Amino acid sequence: MTASITPGLDPAGLDADRLRSAVRAGNIPTLIAILVEMTGDNRWLSERYRPTRSRGMDDNSSGGLDADVQREICDAVTDAVLAWNAAGRPERVPPSADLVAAVLDFTAGEPVPYEFSPMMAEIVGGHTTVDTPSAPDTTTAGLSAVVIGAGVAGMLMSVQLSAVGIRHVILEKNDEVGGSWWENRYPGAGVDTPSYLYCISGFDHDWSTHFGKRDEVQQYLAAYADRHSIRDRVRFGVEVESAIYDADAQQWTVTARQGDGGTEVLQANLVISAVGLLNRPKTPDLPGMDTFGGEIFHSAHWPAHLDEPGALRGKRVAIVGSGASAMQIGPAIVDEVASLAVFQRSPQWIAPNDDYFSPVGDDVHWLMNHVPGYREWYRARLSWIFNDKVHSTLQRDPDWEEPTASINGANHGHRRFYERYLREQLGDRDDLIALSTPDYPPFGKRMLLDNGWYAMLRRPHVSLVPHAVTEITPTGLVDAAGVEHDADIIVFATGFHSDRFLYPMEVRGRSGRSTVQVWGENDAHAYLGITAPDFPNLFILTGPNTALGHGGSFISILECQVRYVRSAIDLMLRNKIGALEVRSDVTDEYNRAVDAAHAQMVWTHPAMTNWYRNSDGRVVAVLPWRIIDYWKMTRAIDEDDFCAEPRNC
Structure with missing residues (x-):
């Protein structure tokens, strides 16, 4: 030491x-x-x-x-x-x-x-999961890269590109690094993974709480950018509109819109998408949206003025949705608002955790x-x-006779544990117990941690509405039962376009076809979630089937992906490769295995819907493997999985 x-x-x-x-x-x-x-x-x-x-x-x-x-x-x-x-x-x-x-x-x-x-x-x-040695004794003058996004993934990738001396620029639509952490400023925002796990390997921080809140996480990421001078390589306020591959030139042409409305065109051998999965808010298109007389917005667009002291005092607030964002917002504002109505289409499984608010x-x-x-x-x-450790309990037991409540004996044990906790927290409120008990197996949706949600529901000025919203009126909302609810503020905690990868960018590969034409609107396929046939030298961080449904830190997954991309780049440098493209048969075999694994897991259970699946029921967002499996799969690139062209210049 x-x-x-x-x-x-x-x-x-x-x-x-x-x-x-x-x-x-x-x-x-x-x-x-x-x-x-x-x-x-x-x-x-x-x-x-x-x-x-x-x-x-x-x-x-x-x-x-x-x-x-x-x-x-x-x-x-x-x-x-x-x-x-x-x-x-x-x-x-x-x-x-x-x-x-x-x-x-x-x-x-x-x-x-x-x-x-x-x-x-x-x-x-x-x-560190990704080692960063000095640049190899190989010229990198022939390779350049464009990284799209300056969140965690983009910054990790930039450090690796710098380590091997590859010229690159990061294009970021926001005005600062941090990605989703910079954008999501709503009250109560924070991680549902322990702080000392949700952090970058080798970049230590003295976390103030066991589960980091948004401001501290953003400060941590900003400090990482400082440590590696990442902002020197970022162009802020620039949003990528398209990336088109030129097979003859072995390079991508990236077109981006600048903040002043101008257009910027860049060319590079490599394009690395680091735009994130939970990046584009999904807001329902409801009748009457433009008639509401109060404030209406998505949770990812929380207005800064509502953070001012007393801004919510006396306000009637409606939260549409009851997932992770809603669960963080509700308890954070309940003491200030005059009333709070939560519109819940489906209840969530909630786990206890004594350390959620505990200081370190x-x-x-x-x-x-x-x-x-x-x-x-x-x-x-x-x-x-x-x-x-929970992954093995998420597999369907073919002999298990319970059709909806659980999928195996261990999973049923989880159900009893979480139901017992729910009843303890809600006490004599039989009405809330009935509305809050899911009718699908535990872990069918990502498990949430209790941050005071159950205690909030018991408050006299809080109502839990077990219906979707069908209409917005000038004074509030109408639920699916036809009941009108008055509100001064409507918050859509309705999630993101988690099944539309690279959306809304236009990305065209070797054949001239776009990702939408190859994949469809919401059915993306990629090898290891990182690279796809017909798109040479394109690497996708947070790609299809790489989010975590069973738990863990997504930074760990990002580090695995960045390590794999770094391995691919090292191969290109060593062998003077100009175009590296994953084979179709390798990708098809991998995705057959992904689908077969998901077919045996809780996330494809018919008792519920979740944001992991597309409209056809295929799981496109989350990883079917354990983290240890993915860690092994992404240790290094297998050259035999790819077709390679020598550099033509």
């Missing part, structure tokens, strides 16, 4: 009292992992110290262990860290995959399959920054809890 990754340490030594105080605030299963690594003593893996299994998606900070056992662990960690300090703080040697597997299997309180060990060892070792204290920050491996082991632990 080098001093450079222990900022703030007094070279003369550690403050033992400060260390003891911080350790007492630590996550006990993580501290056990620290002990095993630092001491090499496997007695810490004996039954006396075995943590219990996490409850739901909680990080089980106490490990479920008795207080005296917790004190013993904390004292031992203090001694181990002081001994490390007294020995001159030797450089940390990343633990082996075998040790990581054994420790995680023990500290999780449940089996963690050994196949996860390479990915977990990468996390525990503190390695200074003691935990101290541990992260001063105790070797604490941050890494903690992140690996979160990776197990929130990533793949």
